[in-house]
Amino acid sequence: MAQYLLSVVTPAEGAQPPTPDQLEAIMARVGQLQSDMKAAGAWVFSGGLEAPSTATVLRPDGDDVLLVDGPFAEGKEYLGGFTVVEAADLDAALDWGRRTVAAIGLPIEVRPFAW
Amino acid sequence: MSDLEAVFRDVHGRAVAVLTRQLGDLDLAEEAVAEAFAVAAATWPERGTPPSPAGWIVTTARNRAVDRLRREAVGTAKLAEVARLQTIAGPEPEQEEVGAVRDDQLRLLFTCCHPALAPEARVALTLRMVGGLTTPEIARAFLVPEATMAARITRAKHKIAKARIPYRVPGDADLPARWSSVLAVVHLVGTEAHSPATGSAPTRPDLAADAIRLARLLVGLRPDEPEARGLLALLLLTTSRAPARALPLDRQDRALWDRGLADEGQELVRECLRIGRPGTYQVQAAIAAVHADAPTWADTDWSQVVALYDLLPQTPVVQLNRAVAVAELDGPSVGLALVDRVDLDRSPVLHAVRADLLRRLDRFAEARAAYDAALARTANEAEQADLRRRRDALD
Numbered sequence: 001m002a003q004y005l006l007s008v009v010t011p012a013e014g015a016q017p018p019t020p021d022q023l024e025a026i027m028a029r030v031g032q033l034q035s036d037m038k039a040a041g042a043w044v045f046s047g048g049l050e051a052p053s054t055a056t057v058l059r060p061d062g063d064d065v066l067l068v069d070g071p072f073a074e075g076k077e078y079l080g081g082f083t084v085v086e087a088a089d090l091d092a093a094l095d096w097g098r099r100t101v102a103a104i105g106l107p108i109e110v111r112p113f114a115w
Numbered sequence: 116m117s118d119l120e121a122v123f124r125d126v127h128g129r130a131v132a133v134l135t136r137q138l139g140d141l142d143l144a145e146e147a148v149a150e151a152f153a154v155a156a157a158t159w160p161e162r163g164t165p166p167s168p169a170g171w172i173v174t175t176a177r178n179r180a181v182d183r184l185r186r187e188a189v190g191t192a193k194l195a196e197v198a199r200l201q202t203i204a205g206p207e208p209e210q211e212e213v214g215a216v217r218d219d220q221l222r223l224l225f226t227c228c229h230p231a232l233a234p235e236a237r238v239a240l241t242l243r244m245v246g247g248l249t250t251p252e253i254a255r256a257f258l259v260p261e262a263t264m265a266a267r268i269t270r271a272k273h274k275i276a277k278a279r280i281p282y283r284v285p286g287d288a289d290l291p292a293r294w295s296s297v298l299a300v301v302h303l304v305g306t307e308a309h310s311p312a313t314g315s316a317p318t319r320p321d322l323a324a325d326a327i328r329l330a331r332l333l334v335g336l337r338p339d340e341p342e343a344r345g346l347l348a349l350l351l352l353t354t355s356r357a358p359a360r361a362l363p364l365d366r367q368d369r370a371l372w373d374r375g376l377a378d379e380g381q382e383l384v385r386e387c388l389r390i391g392r393p394g395t396y397q398v399q400a401a402i403a404a405v406h407a408d409a410p411t412w413a414d415t416d417w418s419q420v421v422a423l424y425d426l427l428p429q430t431p432v433v434q435l436n437r438a439v440a441v442a443e444l445d446g447p448s449v450g451l452a453l454v455d456r457v458d459l460d461r462s463p464v465l466h467a468v469r470a471d472l473l474r475r476l477d478r479f480a481e482a483r484a485a486y487d488a489a490l491a492r493t494a495n496e497a498e499q500a501d502l503r504r505r506r507d508a509l510d
Contacts, residue, residue, distance in 0.1 A: 002279050089281040090231060091289070112278045 001086050002112055003044060004093035006100055009107040010080030012052070029103035037085060042096060048081035080106070084113075119155055122168040124321035127152075127247030130172050132219035135282055138180055141226065142272050145244060147183070151176035220245070221284045221332050228297045229280045236271040237296065238303045243268055246304060246325045256307050290337065298346050298396065301329045305350045309357065323354045341390045344383050345397030351380035352403035361497055363467070365412045377407045398426045402436075417444040431459040439468055447475040463493040467502060479509050 018026060037043035052071035059066045071078065083100065087093040090110070097110040127148060134144035151172045165171040184196060227240040235257070242248045242256070254264035274280065285293050308322035330347035337343060355376035359367035384404040387397045402423045409415040417440050424437035434457045442450020451472040459465045470485035486506035493499060 089279040090229075091281050091283075091285070094231065110278075114277070 001088060002093075004085050004087055004090075004096075005109075005111045005113065006083040006085060006093075006097050007079050007109040007111070008048075008081040008100075008104060009077045009109055011106075012074075012076055012078055026104055033099055033103045034083075036099075037083070037096065042085045042087060042092075044084040044086055046081070046083035049079060052078045077107075118164050118168075119152070119159055122155070122164070122172070123152055123247055124324075126169045126172050128223070128245040128325065129169065129216055129220060130176060131244050132223040133173055133216060134176055134180065135223060135226075136219050137177065139282070141223075141244070141275055141282070143180055143183070144176070145272075147176035147180040148172065150179045154179075217332060217335070218284070220329070221336060222282050224297060224301075224329055224332070225284050225293065226275060226280060226282050228293070228300045229275070230293065230296055231278065231280060232271050232274065233267075234296070234299075236267050237300050239264060239268055240271050241300050241304060242307070242322075245329065246322055248322075284336070294337070294340065294342075297333065298342060301326055301333065302346055302349075302396065304329070305353065309353055309360065318357045318360050320354075320357065323350070323357060326350050327354060341387050341392050342394040342396050344390075345387050345394060345400045348380040348383035348387065348400035349396055349403055351376045351383070352400060352407055355380060355407065362501060364406065365471075369410065372407070380404065381407055393426065395427055398423050412443075415443065417441075431457050432462075435459060435462070435465055435468060442472055447472045451476065461492060463489040463498065463502075465489075466492065467505075470505070474509065482506075483509055 034043060034046060052074075055071040057068045057070065057072045059068060083096070085093060085096050087096065090112070093110050093112075097108045100108045130148045130151070131141075131144050134147060135141045138144050138147070154175055155168075155172065159165075188196075223244055224241065227244055228237045232240070239253050239257070242253050243250070248256075250265050250268060251261050253268075254261040257264065259267075284290075304322055305326035308319045308326055327347065327350050330343060330350050333343040334347050355373040356364070356367065358373060359369065359371040362368075380400065381404045384397070384400050387393070387400070402420055405416050405419050405423070420440040421437060421444060424433055424440060427433045429437075435454065438450050438453035438457065441453055451469065454465065454469050454472065457465060466485050466489035470482045470489060473479075473482035473485055483506055486502055486509075490499060490502050490506070493502070
């Protein structure tokens with residue numbers, strides 16, 4: 001078995017944020033998917049993230065560490081949330097990825113863990 | 116072709132397929148097979164070709180892989196793997212069930228054509244693993260620098276290993292979704308067989324045989340799916356014309372065509388018609404079958420050809436071929452008007468077709484310029500020689 005990171009690729013601008021009703025429906029679908037993952041023994045960890053504007057970056061600075069306000073890179077997309085799944089191979093991981101796309105309606109990046 | 120070359124063309128794909136299953140590692144399998152062929156090149160000329168060349172290659176490659184794993188084994192996990200491999204009393208491919216080797220070849224094909232790989236990587240990987248082409252050959256075929264192609268293939272192999280792209284034919288539920296990309300790759304292998312982008316030969320029979328073999332496996336996998344049958348028919352009909360391919364279709368000596376291949380292709384086209392679910396490969400095969408039916412270019416049923424082209428998505432290549440058929444049906448000036456609307460400037464074929472139509476309209480200066488434009492756009496020596504002959508015949 002291997003572990004895969006399923007990242008939610010969230011648009012930073014331009015896209016309409018979901019209405020409260022839509023959000024509720026999304027969360028219901030995500031909850032259902034998560035219990036399916038747990039029932040299949042595939043779920044390892046998952047979470048949704050606050051906006052990139054809430055991030056702080058720590059950088060090595062000689063022997064010191066420097067604090068910088070904001071995300072490490074401003075992009076058109078940001079990591080909005082993620083799930084770590086346990087899967088036999090890429091096809092199995094892609095199946096969970098496909099179902100995550102269906103639940104959230106956003107692009108999902110599937111990436112294997114190296115260790 | 117030397118013995119060894121013939122064995123290489125015949126055995127490479129099968130050996131990589133069998134060893135990938137046994138070793139669980141595509142990259143290692145490929146390297147081991149390459150090493151086995153290097154040993155063969157060093158020893159066969161003196162000791163003679165072994166009675167079962169395929170079995171010899173697989174066994175030698177497996178031993179090399181085991182040696183390499185043992186050298187690299189640092190942890191107990193790898194040592195356990197070495198122990199496991201040593202106990203595989205591997206039957207040689209000839210003795211192994213035909214079914215088992217066939218399944219390995221399909222696994223290899225579906226792995227190379229996995230949708231998580233970029234489309235251009237799928238074709239390159241299939242040509243490399245199944246067809247045994249070298250990276251420089253594949254780079255030339257796709258007109259990209261060797262380093263670019265090497266990086267593309269390395270990246271794809273790395274992803275297969277690291278992301279764990281499975282070595283498996285998809286189950287019934289996933290098979291339809293995976294089907295068209297596999298057919299497309301096999302079609303491209305066949306295309307490269309019949310118009311190599313460079314080199315002196317107009318065809319690569321070894322690749323044509325690979326493409327036909329793969330298409331047969333696909334038909335066997337989903338006998339009720341007519342597009343695979345259409346693709347097989349198309350490959351057979353195209354390959355049947357290979358012996359005459361030094362010249363374009365309109366001037367080929369049709370007595371040279373391989374009637375056996377053409378008959379099989381035509382029978383498959385008839386089966387497709389009975390199934391009654393047409394698709395692009397089936398329609399292209401039907402066009403090839405109309406040509407196979409005609410004793411001469413002039414006797415071709417052009418209205419049928421035009422009607423079939425009308426069924427295909429109107430890509431520039433289809434528009435061009437349709438224009439050629441229309442020129443035969445309605446005359447060169449009607450054909451030329453259509454050709455001039457096709458957006459395919461980079462294609463040598465477009466300029467050669469224009470040149471021929473201009474010649475038939477007695478517009479010789481323009482014809483000469485069009486032949487030159489065609490010459491400037493091909494690196495295939497056989498094509499160049501033919502174009503030069505046609506241009507010089509204008510004088």
